[in-house]
Amino acid sequence: MTLAEQWVAFYTIVRKEIRRFLRIWMQTLLPPAITMSLYFVIFGALIGSRIGQMGGFTYMEFVVPGLIMMSVITNAYSNVVSSFFGAKFQRFVEEILVSPMSNNTVLWGFVIGGVARGLLVGLIVTMLSLFFTSLHIQHVGVTIGIVLMTSIMFSLAGFINAVFANNFDDVSIVPVFVLTPLTYLGGVFYSIDLLPDFWAGVSRLNPMLYIVNAFRYGVLGVSDVNVTTAFLMVGGFTVAAYAYCMYLLASGTRLRH
Amino acid sequence: MGIALQIKGLRKVYDNGFEALKGIDLEVKEGDFFALLGPNGAGKSTTIGIVSSLVKKSAGDVHIFGHSIQTDMAAAKREIGVVPQEFNFSNFETVWDIVVNQAGYYGLSRSIAGTRAEKYLKKLGLWDKRDVASRMLSGGMKRRLMIARALIHEPRLLILDEPTAGVDIELRRSMWEFLTEINRSGTTIILTTHYLEEAESLCRHIAIIDGGNIVENTSMKALLRQLQKEVFILDTRDVITPDIQIEGFDTRYVDDHMLELVLKKGSSLNEVFVALNEQGLVVTSMRNKANRLEELFVGLLATK
Numbered sequence: 001m002t003l004a005e006q007w008v009a010f011y012t013i014v015r016k017e018i019r020r021f022l023r024i025w026m027q028t029l030l031p032p033a034i035t036m037s038l039y040f041v042i043f044g045a046l047i048g049s050r051i052g053q054m055g056g057f058t059y060m061e062f063v064v065p066g067l068i069m070m071s072v073i074t075n076a077y078s079n080v081v082s083s084f085f086g087a088k089f090q091r092f093v094e095e096i097l098v099s100p101m102s103n104n105t106v107l108w109g110f111v112i113g114g115v116a117r118g119l120l121v122g123l124i125v126t127m128l129s130l131f132f133t134s135l136h137i138q139h140v141g142v143t144i145g146i147v148l149m150t151s152i153m154f155s156l157a158g159f160i161n162a163v164f165a166n167n168f169d170d171v172s173i174v175p176v177f178v179l180t181p182l183t184y185l186g187g188v189f190y191s192i193d194l195l196p197d198f199w200a201g202v203s204r205l206n207p208m209l210y211i212v213n214a215f216r217y218g219v220l221g222v223s224d225v226n227v228t229t230a231f232l233m234v235g236g237f238t239v240a241a242y243a244y245c246m247y248l249l250a251s252g253t254r255l256r257h
Numbered sequence: 258m259g260i261a262l263q264i265k266g267l268r269k270v271y272d273n274g275f276e277a278l279k280g281i282d283l284e285v286k287e288g289d290f291f292a293l294l295g296p297n298g299a300g301k302s303t304t305i306g307i308v309s310s311l312v313k314k315s316a317g318d319v320h321i322f323g324h325s326i327q328t329d330m331a332a333a334k335r336e337i338g339v340v341p342q343e344f345n346f347s348n349f350e351t352v353w354d355i356v357v358n359q360a361g362y363y364g365l366s367r368s369i370a371g372t373r374a375e376k377y378l379k380k381l382g383l384w385d386k387r388d389v390a391s392r393m394l395s396g397g398m399k400r401r402l403m404i405a406r407a408l409i410h411e412p413r414l415l416i417l418d419e420p421t422a423g424v425d426i427e428l429r430r431s432m433w434e435f436l437t438e439i440n441r442s443g444t445t446i447i448l449t450t451h452y453l454e455e456a457e458s459l460c461r462h463i464a465i466i467d468g469g470n471i472v473e474n475t476s477m478k479a480l481l482r483q484l485q486k487e488v489f490i491l492d493t494r495d496v497i498t499p500d501i502q503i504e505g506f507d508t509r510y511v512d513d514h515m516l517e518l519v520l521k522k523g524s525s526l527n528e529v530f531v532a533l534n535e536q537g538l539v540v541t542s543m544r545n546k547a548n549r550l551e552e553l554f555v556g557l558l559a560t561k
Contacts, residue, residue, distance in 0.1 A: 001331055001364050002364070008361055023349075087347070090345070090346075090348060091343065091344075091345035094311055095345070096362060098310060098311065098334060098337075099334060099362035099363055100330070100331035100334040100363060100364075101362055102331075252313055
């Protein structure tokens with residue numbers, strides 16, 4: 001296929017993916033909006049007012065970046081894993097597998113679909129947060145860079161999950177039992193400076209800590225970790241996940257018998 | 258006339274050790290209407306799966322219009338359209354979206370895709386259903402949708418894996434007409450089917466696969482010539498008796514107006530009618546007891 005034809009194929013997948021999550025907005029866009037609004041009300045406004053300052057900011061200001069990032073991560077991941085597994089489950093992934101599209105086109109089509117949903121949900125949550133606090137982004141480049149890289153990384157991870165999933169339980173295991181706990185323990189609701197040294201050290205093994213703090217640095221200008229390390233870590237994971245996805249597509253693992 | 262599909266030494270061993278194909282050779286000429294027949298589990302769908310890249314081969318070569326699926330997969334994929342046995346489209350998408358998106362996967366612009374989608378959906382009687390979600394279609398419509406989708410990039414080789422399974426007779430005949438039409442316009446067609454009447458009336462060449470081996474590969478005419486006998490059912494205007502006999506032919510009384518007659522190779526129907534005339538019997542209609550190809554098919558599988 002020529003480059004122009006590959007572009008048409010890529011655009012077709014992205015368009016289909018975006019239309020899919022917009023069509024089922026009650027399942028994809030509304031739940032994170034409601035959940036995050038509840039977080040803002042309960043943790044930010046009700047409990048947060050009694051907690052006082054954290055890292056030099058009101059508790060509401062402190063938790064908002066983490067909650068936005070949590071929405072981006074779970075939605076980018078969920079979009080790709082549910083869409084690609086659905087295609088496998090109903091076998092219409094064969095429409096793609098029999099076509100002359102390159103593996104790169106297929107992968108990036110699904111990844112950009114995941115990024116689009118992650119960013120849209122992130123934007124919705126950001127808009128909702130403005131009802132509770134004001135946001136003055138300190139480092140625009142860092143904010144955009146980390147949110148883009150993170151959504152790409154988790155879209156790729158969702159793709160890997162979808163390839164290996166055998167049923168719908170396998171699709172929900174990682175978001176429920178891995179992503180959410182790691183994000184909760186990744187400094188969304190607290191600064192690791194509050195933890196004893198041992199637990200602060202353990203927390204530094206959690207990659208979510210770096211993602212949440214890098215985003216918090218972009219928005220508020222403060223971070224518990226080195227932002228360059230965060231970018232290198234996310235970049236490294238993204239490249240590794242991309243290489244593995246390409247291997248899975250090229251070898252036909254779990255896709256071609 | 259070129260070669261549409263060339264298969265050499267194709268072998269497939271699945272992960273569980275089952276050898277589905279044992280090194281088959283097959284050639285389908287451009288413009289042909291080719292039947293690939295065989296019992297369940299013979300290796301038909303595995304062959305089609307390998308040709309369409311959904312199944313990984315264990316050994317052998319496959320070329321589609323000269324393009325190797327090993328070294329020139331993208332070009333090979335452009336040349337084929339596949340209609341699988343099972344429905345494999347999204348239940349939630351509309352007929353239009355399924356067909357137009359498929360065109361997009363082949364790099365066709367939306368304007369070209371739209372024009373072609375209209376052409377094929379109209380030809381296949383799905384135009385009125387274009388905005389309907391695919392899950393709302395009847396079984397026959399779903400099969401036609403898969404044909405429209407397979408044709409959207411206008412492949413030179415169309416492979417249909419049991420396209421008329423579960424389709425009523427009227428619709429089946431209209432699909433036969435459609436397939437004949439696109440074959441006449443130059444598309445090479447490979448068909449697998451359990452309806453042997455379908456293969457006999459549509460296809461010019463035939464291969465029979467059994468246990469992962471090709472057991473017959475010839476023209477339909479040559480195969481039918483191998484038939485050693487045919488069994489006919491004759492309906493008579495007058496009442497016949499159970500002891501009816503026609504000299505030189507094996508006959509069997511079925512009922513007062515129906516007679517079964519075996520016509521061996523070398524005999525002629527004229528002799529039958531002369532004998533019946535002599536007995537004053539008038540035949541109002543006649544038909545084969547079983548499809549001719551079916552008799553051959555069963556015989557071949559029993560002996561090889």
